[in-house]
Amino acid sequence: MSAPGLDDWEEVPPVSSALPPRLDPVPVPPDRPVGPAVLRFLEVGLTLTVAPGARVGLGRDPDWAPRTAVALAGHLTVSARHAGVTVAADGSATVTEEPPGAVNGTRLNRTDLVAGVPYPLTDGDRLRLGPRISCVVRLGRPPAPA
Numbered sequence: 125m126s127a128p129g130l131d132d133w134e135e136v137p138p139v140s141s142a143l144p145p146r147l148d149p150v151p152v153p154p155d156r157p158v159g160p161a162v163l164r165f166l167e168v169g170l171t172l173t174v175a176p177g178a179r180v181g182l183g184r185d186p187d188w189a190p191r192t193a194v195a196l197a198g199h200l201t202v203s204a205r206h207a208g209v210t211v212a213a214d215g216s217a218t219v220t221e222e223p224p225g226a227v228n229g230t231r232l233n234r235t236d237l238v239a240g241v242p243y244p245l246t247d248g249d250r251l252r253l254g255p256r257i258s259c260v261v262r263l264g265r266p267p268a269p270a
Contacts, residue, residue, distance in 0.1 A: 228254030
């Protein structure tokens with residue numbers, strides 16, 4: 125039996141150096157639906173749900189903050205237009221103290237907010253409107269099944 129030689133190999137077609145045509149990326153749906161932000165106000169028994177893509181005003185002005193005005197009406201340490209919470213379509217959220225600034229300030233955990241500057245919110249943050257009103261922020265939880 126003779127050793128295989130070059131004549132025993134099959135001819136292999138040449139390898140093309142051309143790359144396959146580029147495909148446009150296909151959007152990948154998220155693993156789970158994006159949940160709303162939930163703000164639970166401790167002192168006034170109010171829970172607000174803010175859907176992705178929405179903004180809610182926090183304050184005593186019924187035209188500007190209709191969802192909080194009634195609950196905060198008797199709390200004069202909260203400004204009429206105190207702060208706003210915005211939830212992006214991806215579920216991320218920010219809080220912004222309204223310019224020119226709340227008289228008694230807004231605090232996110234241990235940080236005093238600067239009016240007009242958006243601050244990112246994370247799940248479990250504590251937001252304080254003035255010295256007496258606070259809420260706990262819940263993020264990233266998908267809506268409950270219907």
